[in-house]
Amino acid sequence: xxxxxxxxxxxxxxxxxxxxxxxxxxxxxxxxxxxxxxxxxxxxxxxxxxxxxxxxxxxxxxxxxxxxxxxxxxxxxxxxxxxxxxxxxxxxxxxxxxxxxxxxxxxxxxxxxxxxxxxxxxxxxxxxxxxxxxxxxxxxxxxxxxxxxxxxxxxxxxxxxxxxxxxxxxxxxxxxxxxxxxxxxxxxxxxxxxxx
Numbered sequence: 450x451x452x453x454x455x456x457x458x459x460x461x462x463x464x465x466x467x468x469x470x471x472x473x474x475x476x477x478x479x480x481x482x483x484x485x486x487x488x489x490x491x492x493x494x495x496x497x498x499x500x501x502x503x504x505x506x507x508x509x510x511x512x513x514x515x516x517x518x519x520x521x522x523x524x525x526x527x528x529x530x531x532x533x534x535x536x537x538x539x540x541x542x543x544x545x546x547x548x549x550x551x552x553x554x555x556x557x558x559x560x561x562x563x564x565x566x567x568x569x570x571x572x573x574x575x576x577x578x579x580x581x582x583x584x585x586x587x588x589x590x591x592x593x594x595x596x597x598x599x600x601x602x603x604x605x606x607x608x609x610x611x612x613x614x615x616x617x618x619x620x621x622x623x624x625x626x627x628x629x630x631x632x633x634x635x636x637x638x639x640x641x642x643x644x645x
Contacts, residue, residue, distance in 0.1 A: 498524060499540055506549050514553075518560045521550045522567060529573045532580065544581045551585035558592045568598050575605055575616045587623045588631040594624050615640065 502524045504510070505517035528535040528547060536543055559567045571593060574586040590598065602624075605617035619639055623631055 497540075498527075499546075502546060502550060506546075506553055511557075514557050515560050518554075518563045521554070522563045522570070524550060525570050526566065528580075529570060529577075548582045548585055551582065551589055555585065555588040555592050564593065568593050568601070571598065571620070572601050572605065575602070575620060576608070576610075576613050578612070579616075584631065584633065584636060587620050590620050590624060591627060599624065615643070618643070 498520060501517050501520035504513050505521040507513050525547065528543070539546070554563075554567060567589065571586045571590050574580075574583045590602075599621070602617045602621050606614050606621060608614045608617065619636065622639060623629065629635060
């Protein structure tokens with residue numbers, strides 16, 4: 450509810466700003482007011498979960514990785530548990546942000562505080578019907594590789610649901626082949642070879 454209210458305030462602030470379709474006579478005083486409204490609107494956005502995730506993804510700010518990693522995990526958990534609500538609450542298309550968060554974790558790795566939750570998210574992606582950008586969990590699994598994750602994947606590879614078993618076996622293959630690309634093409638090629 451807080452996230453929604455902050456987004457409403459942010460949108461109201463941005464709606465007040467002049468656009469190319471609404472020309473205003475800009476004086477020094479109006480220019481100062483515009484700058485203040487813009488600053489306040491973006492400060493409000495920064496208090497939302499989307500704002501915290503944006504900070505997590507900020508290039509050249511490694512300190513943000515540890516500080517905002519729990520927010521990025523919360524963002525992924527929200528998508529996993531309440532996908533319709535997650536999608537409706539995003540100020541922009543959420544799929545690109547999901548992709549960027551997964552890439553960022555795959556690139557920089559988990560934090561001590563986020564490792565277990567990220568392993569759970571990898572397993573959730575393996576065990577549910579495929580969603581947009583879920584393939585990026587396979588690359589993240591490489592950063593999380595360990596006996597616990599491998600045991601969970603081996604168990605899932607014996608699932609009654611053939612799709613779950615196939616995805617779990619693919620992620621095991623990704624872990625065993627660290628130099629193999631994790632792309633749509635590599636997935637299709639692996640499936641074609643595996644199902645022969």
